Amino acid sequence: MNGVKELGYFGITASDLPAWEHFAVEVLGLARGEAADGALALRLDDRVHRMIVEPGASDDMQFIGYDCGSDATLEAIAGRLREAGHLIEACDETLARRRAVRRLHATRDPAGNRVELYVDLARADMPFESALVPSGFCTASGGAGHAFMPVPDRQPMIDFYTLIGFRMSDFIVEEVAPGMVVDAAFMHCNPRHHTVAFAQMPGAKAIHHFMIEVNERVDVGCAYDRVMKAGIPLEATLGMHPNDRMFSFYVTTPSGFAIEFGADGRLIEDDDAWEVTTHDRLSTWGHSRPAQVVEALSRGNSARP
Numbered sequence: 063m064n065g066v067k068e069l070g071y072f073g074i075t076a077s078d079l080p081a082w083e084h085f086a087v088e089v090l091g092l093a094r095g096e097a098a099d100g101a102l103a104l105r106l107d108d109r110v111h112r113m114i115v116e117p118g119a120s121d122d123m124q125f126i127g128y129d130c131g132s133d134a135t136l137e138a139i140a141g142r143l144r145e146a147g148h149l150i151e152a153c154d155e156t157l158a159r160r161r162a163v164r165r166l167h168a169t170r171d172p173a174g175n176r177v178e179l180y181v182d183l184a185r186a187d188m189p190f191e192s193a194l195v196p197s198g199f200c201t202a203s204g205g206a207g208h209a210f211m212p213v214p215d216r217q218p219m220i221d222f223y224t225l226i227g228f229r230m231s232d233f234i235v236e237e238v239a240p241g242m243v244v245d246a247a248f249m250h251c252n253p254r255h256h257t258v259a260f261a262q263m264p265g266a267k268a269i270h271h272f273m274i275e276v277n278e279r280v281d282v283g284c285a286y287d288r289v290m291k292a293g294i295p296l297e298a299t300l301g302m303h304p305n306d307r308m309f310s311f312y313v314t315t316p317s318g319f320a321i322e323f324g325a326d327g328r329l330i331e332d333d334d335a336w337e338v339t340t341h342d343r344l345s346t347w348g349h350s351r352p353a354q355v356v357e358a359l360s361r362g363n364s365a366r367p
C-alpha cells in the first residue's frame with residue numbers, strides 16, 4: 063500500500079520562544095534554521111527544518127508533517143482518507159512555502175490533531191552542524207523522530223494511521239500506579255520502531271513527548287549532563303524501553319510536554335518477519351522519576367558514617 067515515508071516535521075506553539083531557542087540550541091544541540099514571521103525553525107539534519115516553533119499561548123503540538131514521497135502517493139492517501147469520510151484540504155502556496163514543501167494537504171486524526179501530508183521538504187543551503195552533538199541526529203532511515211500522544215480511544219487512531227500507511231509495531235500495557243493503566247499502541251511507517259504511539263492515559267496536552275535520536279550514546283549522556291547543569295527539569299532519568307530499546311531520557315520542554323532524547327533505537331527491517339507483541343512494562347530499566355533517584359541517593363548518603 064502506498065503510504066507515508068516518514069515523520070518530516072513537528073510543529074508546536076510556544077509562549078516563550080527565546081526559552082525554546084536556548085533549550086533546543088544551547089542545551090539539546092539542534093541547529094537554528096531560517097523561519098518566517100517570528101517563528102523558530104530548528105534543524106536536525108540537512109533539511110531546512112524538522113521542528114517549527116510558532117509563537118502562541120497553547121504551548122502544545124499544532125501539527126505534524128508526514129512525507130508522502132511522491133505526488134502519486136499523496137493523492138492515493140488523500141483518496142483513501144476521503145473514501146473513509148475524512149475531510150482533507152489542499153493547502154495554498156503560502157502555507158506550503160512556510161512549511162518549505164512543494165505540495166501540502168492537511169487533515170485531522172480522530173483525536174483532533176492536525177496531520178499534514180506533503181511532498182518534497184526543502185534541503186538547507188548550509189550543511190548541518192552541531193558542536194554539541196558531534197555524532198549528528200539520526201534521521202536517515204526513520205525521519206525526524208516519533209510522537210507519543212495521549213488519546214481518549216486508541217482504536218480510531220490505529221485505524222486512521224493504518225489508512226495513511228502505518229503498520230502495527232506492538233503494544234505496552236502497564237498499571238503505572240494503583241488504578242492507573244497506560245495502554246499504548248506503537249506504529250511504524252519505515253524501519254524506525256515507531257513513529258507514532260497512542261496511549262490511553264490522562265494528558266492535559268495533545269502531545270506527551272516527541273522523541274529525537276542521535277547517532278551515538280555518548281551524545282545522549284552529554285545532553286543529559288547539559289540538561290542537569292542548566293537546571294532544566296527531567297521528566298524521567300536515563301533508561302530503556304522494552305519495545306524500541308531506545309537508550310534515552312526525558313526532559314521537560316519550556317512548553318511543559320517532554321522531549322525524549324535517545325540513541326540506538328531498534329529497527330524493524332523486515333515487516334514479514336515482525337511479530338506484534340504486548341509488553342507489560344514501559345521501561346526495562348531506568349526512566350525513573352527524578353524524585354525517586356534523589357531519595358535513593360540520599361538514603362545512600364545517610365548510611366555512610
Ligand code: FE
Pocket residue numbers: 208210271273322
Ligand atoms: Fe518515546
